[in-house]
Amino acid sequence: MSDTTPPVPPVPPVPAQPAADAAREPASVPYDAATHPDDTGVPTVRGADAADIGRGFFTALFDLSFRTFITRRLASVFYLIGLIAIAIGFIVYFVQGIIGGIAALWYNPGAGISLLVATIIIVPIVTFLAVVVLRFLIEAVVALIAIAENTERTAANTRR
Template identity: 70%
Template structure:
């Protein structure tokens, strides 16, 4: 066996924190531009804007101005999640009541012609409709939680990106 060690990559000239502090105060990642080759240039050169552009006060702006925000920088999904859930619960409740009453009425009607089928329909309605209603509520909750989680990930990623950029102060 040979006694050779793999080559060690060279260390950078300075730590990343020192390099970030050494960036001129007036220069930002967008001001230098991705192709300028300046020290403050966007390191990933993706062309994605590095700032939101606008006031921090825009975060708390009204619902309708966020609704008609054509840049999609303000998410309204988290604000409306509880409304969608409530509407979904009401729709599921109406469906459960409709199918429960309909199943019982059809089961009672079937008792006159075929007692076995009528009893089976009544029992199936009493057992299956509440179970399916509960499964519908669980599915609705999963879907809304998944969408809200995706929006939260997007917001947190945006916040993380803002905090990891070099400060201009």
Template identity: 65%
Template sequence: MSDATPPVPPLPEQPAAEAARTTGAPDAASAPVYDPATDPDNTGVPTSLHDDAAAVGRGFFSALFDLSFRTFITRRLASVFYLVGLIAIAIGFVVYLVNGIVGGASLLSFSLGGGITAIIATLIIVPLIAFISIIALRFIIEAVVALIAIAENTERTAQHTRR
């Protein structure tokens, strides 16, 4: 075993703040200011930084039929998908709850214990599955929206690094 200490890297010639000032860092006044209060989709991704001037005038249907997939519509439709999913889960909840209670009530005439067990199981399991389904729906939609936001940010970064 040796007591050798790892080599220490040399110190830079000047502090980072001074190096940033002397290399001509972009002016803070030239960069667009992001205001979270004006963020239309509340994702934290500044919309003022979009450089694709052609995409500004595009409507929803032109973006929908964009065969090159340069415009993402998923973030615009996320709330619609979530609402439709919630409605589907609510309809399923009502159908399974009513069917479970009616089925359990019909079992009461044949087997008192079986009917009561079916009703209690329905009252516990159906709301639990509906709740888990709502959580899963939210996770899936948030994951897709986050993936699209990553793709948009990566594209924007690639556009800014091209020279």
């Protein structure tokens, strides 16, 4: 017959209360990265060669298994392109609304004034909301990618 009792965990070297008190006290020695290496498991880019980063990008771009994500690297580019597109749309609709409102003043003053007021109020509001929605969407995608990367890293470091 085998013994079915679960194993007993070892006793910690320091009781809980003194360990908690010691953790609350400020460290007497300042933090030194050379003596306390980063063991969080998050890869760092410090000291990485720019060519390695570019090579990683193109490798990820043509990775047919989709194991490497490029979205986080391109999020700022997508945001900038989106902001430019929204700015162009703002200029086009604002100028078109102002010109249309001025043109409408000649044959229907009420409609012209309404169009001018609506253009001056609605176009900036819609533009602002478009920027907010663009930012939300890009942040949501980046957060999903970060969750996927962290989950993959956690799964790789989990012992079975």
